[in-house]
Amino acid sequence: MSKVIFITGASSGIGKAIGEYLSLRNYVVFGTSRNPERIKDSKFPLIKMDVNDTDSITAAVSEIISKKGRIDVVINNAGVGITGPIEETPENEIKNAFGTNLFGPINVIKAVLPQMRKQGEGYIINVTSIAGYMGLPYRGIYSATKAAFEITIEAMRMETLQFGIKMTNVAPGDFATNIAAGRYHSPVxxxxxxxxxxxxxxxxxxxxxxxxEDPIKMAKVIYGIINTKNPKIHYRVGAPMQKISIVLKRILPDKVYENLLLKHYKLK
Structure with missing residues (x-):
């Protein structure tokens, strides 16, 4: 029986690429969008859902279960970008970023766990970010939301392992998507x-x-993870220098690493 895949934030970018790639491989794919009626070219069904609205999360999960009787894989992809000097970033925008990138995905997981326990198995794949491994200038709030999500999943996967449920994090670097247009920019x-x-x-x-990079690269990695019996806790997908930056963060003295970032962003 084809696995039932549930992808949040699947109307564009990485989520759309993943949905299309998995659909072509005979998975049963359901995606979500805050405004699915605006999407005319989706190659898989889109359900109206906002990760900041717990009622809409419950309704979306219930709809899939009523149609297919199960949810095998959840791909927590919905997220929002945010940039700006932290001193000048409005508090409500900071809270919105944490709501979309941390609290929302947690609530999605909470909504699907009872069904996965009933099934005796399930797989939850969380799209985080390489930016979550370091504090980046003028992206500090974004880095913080993704770092918090990474750590939360490290704990949660240990709590749910007893139920046959697997969780893993996939951290992308920079991909050619419309995220820059959709993120909140503190004005200059x-x-x-x-x-x-x-x-x-x-x-x-x-x-x-x-x-x-092309979002199809993320789609192929996700496909490989779904078909991995014993997945890793963390995956990183991006340009070599982006992945190397995580290693450098781990091995270099703090100030040496900070100087590398300052030079990279031409702040020194």
Missing amino acids: LENSPYKRAYSNTLKLMDEHVDGG
Whole structure:
């Protein structure tokens, strides 16, 4: 029987690529979108859902179970970007980023766990970010949300292992998606002491996304993980230098690593 796949944030970018790739391999794929009626070209069904709305999460999970009787794999992909000097980032935007990138995915997991326990098995794959392995200038809140999610899953996978449920994290680097257009940017204020440094860093970040890798690479990695009997806790997918940066963070003295980041973002 074909596995039933549930992908959050599947109307564009990485989520859409994963959904299309798995659909072509005869998986039963359901994706979510806050506005599925606007998506005219989806190659798999999209259910209306917002990870910040627990009622919509419950309804989406119930709809899939009522149609297919099970959920085999959840891919927690929905997320939001946020940039800006932390001093100048509005509190409500910080809370929204944590809601979408941390609390929302946790609530998705909570909603599917009873069904997976009933099945005696299940697989939850969480899309985090290489940015979650380090505090990046003008992306500190984003880094914090993804770091918190990584650590939460490390704990949660141990709690749910007894039920036959597997969890793993997949951290992508920069991919050529529309995330830059959808993320919250703290405005570059004319009288801001951060104006020059922030605007330069913002331009560099957008260039990284525009020159990022094809999302199909993430789709292929996810496909491989689904078919791995004993998956790793963490996977990293990105350009070699992005993956190496995690290793350098681990082995270099803190200030040496900080200096590398400062030079990379032309802040020194």
